[in-house]
Amino acid sequence: MGVTVRRQQRDGAWYVHVVHRGERAAQKCKDQAEAEAFAAALRGAILLGTFDIAELRARSEPATPSPTVEDFYRTIRPLWEGSLASKTFTKYDGDFRNHILPDLGATPLDKLTRDRVKDFVVTLRQKPARKRAATEARRAKEPERKLARDSVRNVIAALRAALNEAVERGLLRENPALRLGKLYKEAGQIHDEVDPFTAEEVKRLLAATLEHFGRANYVVMLTALHTGLRSGEIAGLEWSDVDFANRLLIVRGQWQDGRRVRTKTRKRRQVDISDVLLAELQALKKRRQEEYLKRGKSEIPAPVFLSPGLIIWDDGKPVGRCEGKPLDMDNWRNRVYWKACDRAGVRRRRLHDTRHTFASILLMNGESPAYVRDQMGHSSIKVTVDVYGHFIPGANRAAVNKLPSLGALKAKTTTAGE
Structure with missing residues (x-):
């Protein structure tokens, strides 16, 4: 009240x-x-x-005419852009543009009934999912699929957030987008295609990076393949996050939209460092300290991986570079990663597939899903098993072999009359 x-x-x-x-x-x-x-x-x-x-x-005198869903979204969009996390705003904005406004945009808020929203959920469940294959040829072979359950849920979350704001402003008596889970819980679930490198391809990729793109880029590639960090987490890695004594990376954040923000799961985690990567990080830090001492600087920048820096121009001539910024992973992907794939003679994959490579090789080498979950920073072990379960060697066979039985019985020799 x-x-x-x-x-x-x-x-x-x-x-x-x-x-x-x-x-x-x-x-x-x-x-x-x-x-x-x-x-x-x-x-x-x-x-x-x-x-x-x-x-x-x-x-009561009638208030101003109820705005349409589209008009109201235009009103709250600047508020969301300034208050929500960048990734959340981008997701909500995309869901409104691609799904909500085409279907509900012309509907006045006071006419947006719960039945209308339920019909919208049913429509979402029938929409075709965007094909995820990397090339046109592979997309042509990819079967048609409906929007995944998580995609439907995310669209409804964006709509629900907007309608909560409408309730707060007195434009709606109640939110018609609440408690709709039963309508989409049976929708299909679609995960990104997991396309890891093989162990042999990893060796060739590392060798090509070292030979053609130098030691610094080799360490970036090694970090991606030996830690499973997301690209934003690699860019956001700082020297204070590297625990050389305990051979750990402490993943505290990620670099996103020009600033360091929390990780995707909003939790810090510890990732073990291989002996090879540990030695390379120690050598990288030593080289950087020596380089900066030669310039008369006693401290090195906080980021582990630095951007080459934008060129500084003076009177039409390059006079230096703006340094000290974290590595731009999109630029690194185009400038180094894909070219290294070509040099190594391996098929190009998404940069995110280095993360899949890390998880799949660990599982195929016998590591437990719980360990892989912790290293990857998954929100639950269910995510790990759903995405990578087929890389666990003999997992199903081991499960059925644990069923109770009398063991292997010796064949009984039959005699005449039996």
Whole structure:
């Protein structure tokens, strides 16, 4: 229960908003003084038990016409852009542009019923999923699939967040997008295609990187293949995150949109460092310290992997580079990674497939899914098993062999008459 006084931004008018026993109403007033007085009278009536929200609705002047879903989204979009995490805003904005506005954009908010939202969920479940293959030829062979359950859930989450804001502003009495899980829990689940390098391809890729792109880029490639870090986590890695004594990387954040933010799961994790990678990181730090001492600098930049830096121009001539920034992994992918694949004679994969390579090789070498989950930073072991379970050698066979039995029985020799 509550009575609040608000000034509407669109027309500057003052409104008294009432929430009483799960129902909402609003009354337009000519100025703030009238709104405050009316609100006080309503609070008194509620305390005395004489308040009737139906009567208030009947006498209330109609507020401004209910905006459409599209108009309302345009209103809250700047708020979201400034307040949400960059990745969350990008996801919500994409869901609105690609799914919500084409179907619900012209619907006035006050006409957006729960049945209408349920119909929208059913429509989402029938939409074809975007094909994920890397090339046109492979996409042509890829079977048609419907939107995955997680995709449907994410679209509804974006819609639900917007409608929560509409409820807060008094434009809706209740959110029609709440508690819709039963409608999409049976939708199909689609994971990104897992396409790891083989152990032999890893060796060729590392050798090609070292030979053609130098030691510094070799260490970046080795880190990607030996730790399974996401590309943003590699870029966000700082020297304070490297525990040389305990042979660990402490993954505290990732580099995203020009700043260091929390990891995807919003949790820090510890990743074991191989002996080879440990030696390379120690050598890289030593080389960088020596390089900066020659320049008269006693401290090195915090990022482990540095961008080559933008060229600094003076009077039309290059005079240096802007250094000290974390490595731009998109640029590194185009400038080094894919070219190294070509030099190594291996098929190009996404940079994210170095992460899949790390997990799949660990599992094929007999490491437990629980260990791989911890190294990868998955939110649960279910994610690890769902994505990489088929890389566990003999997993299904081992499971059925654990069923209770009498063991292997000797063949019985039959005699005549039996």
